[in-house]
Amino acid sequence: MSKVSKVSNDPRDEIRNEDDDPNRRQFLSRVAMGACAAAAVGSGVVTLDFLEPKVLFEPPTRFKAGSPLDYPEGTVKFNKERRAYVVGGSSCVYALSAVCTHLGCITRFVPDENAISCPCHGSRFDTEGNVTHGPAPRPLPWIEIGTDEKGELVVDTAIVIPHGKVFRV
Numbered sequence: 001m002s003k004v005s006k007v008s009n010d011p012r013d014e015i016r017n018e019d020d021d022p023n024r025r026q027f028l029s030r031v032a033m034g035a036c037a038a039a040a041v042g043s044g045v046v047t048l049d050f051l052e053p054k055v056l057f058e059p060p061t062r063f064k065a066g067s068p069l070d071y072p073e074g075t076v077k078f079n080k081e082r083r084a085y086v087v088g089g090s091s092c093v094y095a096l097s098a099v100c101t102h103l104g105c106i107t108r109f110v111p112d113e114n115a116i117s118c119p120c121h122g123s124r125f126d127t128e129g130n131v132t133h134g135p136a137p138r139p140l141p142w143i144e145i146g147t148d149e150k151g152e153l154v155v156d157t158a159i160v161i162p163h164g165k166v167f168r169v
């Protein structure tokens with residue numbers, strides 16, 4: 001006796017047969033689980049990143065600058081880390097910001113010319129911070145200077161004081 005197989009012409013039978021294939025079902029299930037796992041990990045990472053505080057480290061604005069006696073008249077000391085100058089005047093000491101008022105480059109003192117120069121666009125300042133050559137629109141800010149309990153100079157770059165306000169020695 002010969003075996004006769006029944007062949008269906010109904011396309012729904014073909015779809016039903018593909019859906020019933022255990023390998024295919026297993027594969028699709030794994031792909032779906034993998035996608036869900038990737039989405040869960042991704043959203044977890046984003047959530048943790050969101051919860052993490054976004055605080056930028058900034059160095060302290062106050063720094064010690066030594067004894068007032070270290071600043072005889074005409075002395076200009078540049079503190080690179082704090083971006084400030086401490087200048088000895090006539091029986092006084094004062095401090096200037098070293099940040100150029102044009103676009104914020106860090107200026108440098110040129111001893112031979114007794115001037116402060118900006119390397120970016122050529123602005124120049126005298127040792128009191130006054131603009132002697134543009135394009136800087138304003139003088140260098142004067143910043144607070146005083147002494148601590150031991151008599152050591154303390155400068156605070158965060159406190160701008162009126163131009164010309166010196167610390168008397």
Ligand code: FES
Nearest residue numbers: 100102103118121
């Ligand atoms: S930033 Fe100093 S001159 Fe432009």
